[in-house]
Amino acid sequence: MAALMATLIVCLTLTISIAMVTAASSTVQFVFGDSLTDVGNNNFLQYSLAKSNYPWYGVDYINRQPTGRFTNGRTIGDIISAKLGIPSPPPYLSLSMNDDAILQGINFASGGAGILNETGVYFVQKLSFDDQITCLEKTKAAITLKIGEKAAEKLCNEAVYFIGLGSNDYVNNFMQPFLVDAQLYTHNEFLELLTLTLNGQLRRLYGLGARKVVFHGLGPLGCIPSQRVKSGTGECLEEANQYALEFNSRVKKLLVALNAKLPGAQMALADSYDIVLDLINNPERYGFKISKTSCCNVDTTVGGLCLPNSRLCSNRSEYVFWDAYHPTDAANAVIAGLLFADPDIRQAPSPVSELAPAPSPL
Numbered sequence: 119m120a121a122l123m124a125t126l127i128v129c130l131t132l133t134i135s136i137a138m139v140t141a142a143s144s145t146v147q148f149v150f151g152d153s154l155t156d157v158g159n160n161n162f163l164q165y166s167l168a169k170s171n172y173p174w175y176g177v178d179y180i181n182r183q184p185t186g187r188f189t190n191g192r193t194i195g196d197i198i199s200a201k202l203g204i205p206s207p208p209p210y211l212s213l214s215m216n217d218d219a220i221l222q223g224i225n226f227a228s229g230g231a232g233i234l235n236e237t238g239v240y241f242v243q244k245l246s247f248d249d250q251i252t253c254l255e256k257t258k259a260a261i262t263l264k265i266g267e268k269a270a271e272k273l274c275n276e277a278v279y280f281i282g283l284g285s286n287d288y289v290n291n292f293m294q295p296f297l298v299d300a301q302l303y304t305h306n307e308f309l310e311l312l313t314l315t316l317n318g319q320l321r322r323l324y325g326l327g328a329r330k331v332v333f334h335g336l337g338p339l340g341c342i343p344s345q346r347v348k349s350g351t352g353e354c355l356e357e358a359n360q361y362a363l364e365f366n367s368r369v370k371k372l373l374v375a376l377n378a379k380l381p382g383a384q385m386a387l388a389d390s391y392d393i394v395l396d397l398i399n400n401p402e403r404y405g406f407k408i409s410k411t412s413c414c415n416v417d418t419t420v421g422g423l424c425l426p427n428s429r430l431c432s433n434r435s436e437y438v439f440w441d442a443y444h445p446t447d448a449a450n451a452v453i454a455g456l457l458f459a460d461p462d463i464r465q466a467p468s469p470v471s472e473l474a475p476a477p478s479p480l
């Protein structure tokens with residue numbers, strides 16, 4: 119009984135919330151992730167097929183220009199940065215290691231990336247999570263040259279590390295029957311492989327000085343437009359949603375265990391599953407009208423990204439999804455606000471004051 123109580127108390131005290139991680143923390147952010155957080159790294163990868171630096175991506179971003187963000191406007195990360203009062207960190211591949219900007223935070227996210235190296239193989243080129251951590255390692259060496267070892271260690275200890283990965287490990291790996299991992303593993307085995315790999319990656323980040331880590335869990339993957347079309351009836355794929363729930367629960371356990379083992383670690387799960395599911399099931403509750411199909415009239419048989427000749431919906435604020443995978447700027451604002459339990463975040467400064475009328479296809 120005493121042992122059980124002790125375990126309970128340990129678990130309670132080790133469940134770190136994202137508010138705790140980000141409260142009174144340094145303004146330096148290091149962002150790791152996939153297309154949900156990429157702010158332009160893939161623009162620099164010549165052979166990558168996971169690109170969005172063409173219309174109509176960015177149609178609601180600054181100057182209505184595509185930037186490599188996989189949405190019409192801001193990512194959830196952009197909105198969280200605005201909320202914390204700091205600029206959204208620039209893409210790693212846009213920076214020179216001589217640049218003082220590397221002291222202000224960096225975004226390493228790359229469309230198509232996963233926790234596993236083999237995820238997203240058909241995008242040809244991307245920075246996997248391992249690659250992104252290697253980029254941080256190079257950055258830390260450059261920071262050390264600039265400000266010395268002690269100050270570099272302090273900077274890395276105080277920075278906040280946002281990680282959003284796992285969607286591609288499912289959508290562009292395990293859930294593709296023609297790929298090896300789908301044939302090789304049961305879901306339990308795959309989950310074991312994902313968490314074991316993530317454990318090593320988070321320990322590597324810790325070794326580089328990371329203490330304040332926010333891991334953004336998976337949303338209801340079975341309800342994104344690219345998966346709905348597979349059900350034949352347009353309903354959500356329940357099996358995919360179940361995978362996401364199990365993944366989130368396993369990652370939460372992993373973070374609790376790491377907080378217990380690694381001195382000073384404050385690793386939290388930002389779990390947006392219920393938020394996003396409610397947004398999809400009850401769009402009108404949040405000021406949206408349509409959540410089953412995307413604003414951009416994409417062809418899910420050829421990738422599901424928005425193309426220059428795609429037709430756009432007439433009001434982008436009425437749609438939860440921008441393309442077959444990614445939420446709209448308006449949905450990202452709601453999700454970020456709810457994640458931080460802060461309704462005001464929806465009013466976070468937007469780069470454009472109002473949405474322009476739907477442009478005609480190029």
Ligand SMILES: *[C@@H]1O[C@H](CO)[C@@H](O)[C@H](O)[C@H]1NC(C)=O
Pocket residue numbers: 235248249
């Ligand atoms: C994944 O790739 C990285 C290099 O990008 C390598 O260091 C690592 O060992 C690989 N992991 C596995 C499991 O193959």
Ligand SMILES: *[C@@H]1O[C@H](CO)[C@@H](O)[C@H](O)[C@H]1NC(C)=O
Pocket residue numbers: 405406407433434435436
């Ligand atoms: C677009 O939709 C949003 C959200 O439903 C609404 O507030 C806004 O008035 C609409 N804009 C136009 C031009 O209809």
